[in-house]
Amino acid sequence: MDDSKFQVKSRTPFLTYAISLFLLLAILCEGYDMGASSGALLLVLESDSMNLTPLWQQLVMAGPLPTATLFTLVAARVSDTFGRKKGMMASSVFFMLGAVTTVLSSRRSILLIGRLILGCGYGFSSATTAMYIAECSPRHIRGRLIGMSQPFLTIGTLLATVISGLFSHNKTHGWRYIWGFQGILGAIQFVGLLFLPESPRWLMQRSRRKEARKAIIRMRNGVNVEEEIAEIRESFQEVHHSKEKSGDVFIRMMKTPSVRRALMVGCGLQFFAQFSGVNTVIYYSGIIIQMAGFGDVSIAIWNSVIINCINLTFAFVGVWLVDAVGRRKLAIIGLFGLFVSSFCLATTFLMTMLYxxxxxxxxxxxxxxxxxxxxxxxxxxxxxxxxxxxxxxxxxxxxxxxxxxxxxxxxxxxxxxxxxxxxxxxxxxxYDYCPASFSWVAVVGLALFLVFYAPSVGPLPWTINAEIYPLWARSSGNGFASMTCGFCNLISTATFLAFVKAVHIHGVFYVMAFIALVGSVFCYYFLPETKNKTLEEIESLFERTKNKRRKYIGYDRNAIKEELQGIKERNNSC
Known part of the structure; x- marks a missing residue:
């Protein structure tokens, strides 16, 4: 039994990893923009080439998020109609167009337009990447391949901070080079996507069974092909049966209790991930470090490099933990860790103000x-x-x-x-910071924040959302979850500087700490474990009755009491 499992794992072909690699380049582009924006914005302010007021700083920083939120739903329709592959190619095109527009901008309005175009690419990649990988990956490495989104996001962020550091002394045009590099990444992904196969599950959905069979054979090296095809066909029988009852996907999702519960969990994870301050910390890492007392722009940017190196290290740890520890435990521990680190950061900034x-x-x-x-x-x-x-x-x-x-x-x-x-x-x-003798504490606090974020809250919302929906609702479910992510990210990023002005930076981190704590409790009560389950088996987790679900995820106290009572009775009889 163990030998056969080992053989199946060892036969995973290179094509499966190649598919994941080129799809995850979209996540790397997102991570690059997240890391580049903070350093590039600092250089724009120093160059005086554009008059960016605090309001315009927030608009430029949050520029990709409105269009990303809108285009997640557009991407869901495109990937359902034209295929997952074409949806990903659209993201590459938007990344290239956005980068060119940003580089050539001479006014702040054109700069904002370039940022909005980049957001369209975010929308397509967020709604399609994890789903495409999940549908092409074997079950024993699916979690790890989807979980690689976090290392790639972090590599992109780290790459951006290194490039920002290299161009930080070019006060006039350094920001153009920093933002322009993203177009090169988009071009590489577009070329790679031309040679990738389409998702076999989407091909089956479109009744292109021969193409789907060939794709599965290539992706599995001929191992367990019939078993996987049988599972997909069984899933399609349920899809066709449900289509006879109702037509609109969203209405069907709301009418189906199991899918409704899955959607609540998927969107809830994205909500807590964003409002716990994860992307805000990455977007504004350079500015946060400067607020802590590091006045020199180059020093602030290079400190961001150190923090993102730590982020990358623990992102790779998360790739192993997601299948070794399990999704549920990792989510609970990760969000609780964000609570602790955010609370420590808030206290540090409070002490900076008091002294x-x-x-x-x-x-x-x-x-x-x-x-x-x-x-x-x-x-x-x-x-x-x-x-x-x-x-x-x-x-x-x-x-x-x-x-x-x-x-x-x-x-x-x-x-x-x-x-x-x-x-x-x-x-x-x-101009916008106060000198402090313990500025290094903020750098340590940010590093601790990312230690908990990278292996858990970073990849898990995408991994879990790619798994928990039935095939007929998978695109729409991922689309709604991605839209929740984009909307929450937009609010948190666009209001961060204004929120800092209103309640000071320590108040912002105290609020983030509270939200992370609530998120940890949410995962404890509502998130089931999906480790080592096929996509078709995961659907049944949300169809269980309340008591069965509680027993499954391990917190049904009545079941535990009954089991202990049974042990006691058996001991007495002996």
Whole structure:
């Protein structure tokens, strides 16, 4: 028995891995954009080539998310009608068009249009990638192949931060090179997709049985082909039977209790993954590190590189854990870990505010507001003021000075003015951060955050959503879950800087910690284990009665009590 299993695993052909590789390039493109946006935005602000107010910063950063949310549903229809392969090719085209538009932009409106076009590619890749891989992979490595989305996302983010670091000294056009590299990745994926086969399950759905059979033989090296075809046919009998009862997919999903429960779990996982702050932390990692006290843009970007190296390491750990530990346990532990790390980060930022350097009394004839602040934290919250301090290890106090109207970097007056001989030598100008002696704690906290995120909350929503729906609802189920992801990501990313202004950064992380804790409880009660199950077997997990589901996922206390009572009775009889 064990030998046969080993032989099946060892015979997994190279084609299966090649399919996953080129499909996951779309995830790498997403990760690249997530990592590149923070560094590129910092360079745009320093170059003064575009006047990006805090509102425009949020619009540019969150630019891909509205179209990504909209196009997840479009992608679901396209992949159902024209095939999974063509849906993925569409994502590559949008990645290339978006990158070209962004690179050539001379105004902030054109830059935003380029970001919106990139979002269309996000929508297609988010709705199609995991489903395509799930339908082409054998059960014993399906979780790992889908789980590779997290390492690829992290590789993309790490690659972006390295490239951002390399171009961080090019203040004029560095941001164009950073965002433009994404178009090259899209082109590589498009060429690779030309040589990949279509999903055999989609071919069966379209009654193209001969093509489906050939595809399965190629993907399995002829092993267990008849068994897999029989399972797919049995699933199709259920599909045709349900079609006779109702037509619209969404209405059928809502009328089918098991699918409705699966949709609640799938969308719930995406909700908690996004609002626990995962993508916000990655998008704004450079800015968060700068807020913690690392003023130099290059230092902030290179610290992001260190954090993403840790993220990548634990993403590969997650590839092994997803099938070794199981989806359910990993989700519960991961979200609880995000709660702990977010709580620690929030406390660190709170301490940074409480121990903020004092503002020395100064005469300000041009702006009376700046001279009224008593601490650095209050000074930098005012967009018309900045903090000027001595270039030394422990900063105790400094000056709150008005910002130059033409550029934020030198102050308009005082010792940090660009005309001063001291600027750049004994004085440092901080427009949007306060110096802190324990800035390194924030870097450690962010690293700990990603240690829990990378192997669990990162890949699991996509892995689980690709598994839990029946074939007739798989595209739509993944589409709704991806739309939930995009919508929540849009809200969290587009409002992050405004939220920081309203409740300070420590308040934001306290809220994220609470949401992660609620998500961990949600997974404990509603998420069943799908490890080592075929896609057809997983459908039955959500069809169980309440007591059976509870017993299956391991928290039916009555069943445990009955079992203990039976053991006690047997011991007494002996």
């Amino acid at each position: 903020s350097p004092m503002v020395n009394a100064t005469v300000d004839s041009t702006n009376n507001t700046c001279s009224t602040y008593s601490i650095c934290d209050s000074c930098i919250q005012d967009i018309s003021c900045g903090f000027c301090f001595e270039n030394e290890n422990d900063v105790i106090s400094g000056l709150c000075l008005p910002v130059n109207s033409s550029s934020r970097m030198p102050s308009r007056a005082g010792t940090c003015n660009s005309s001063s001989t001291n600027i750049g030598h004994s004085k440092i100008w901080a």
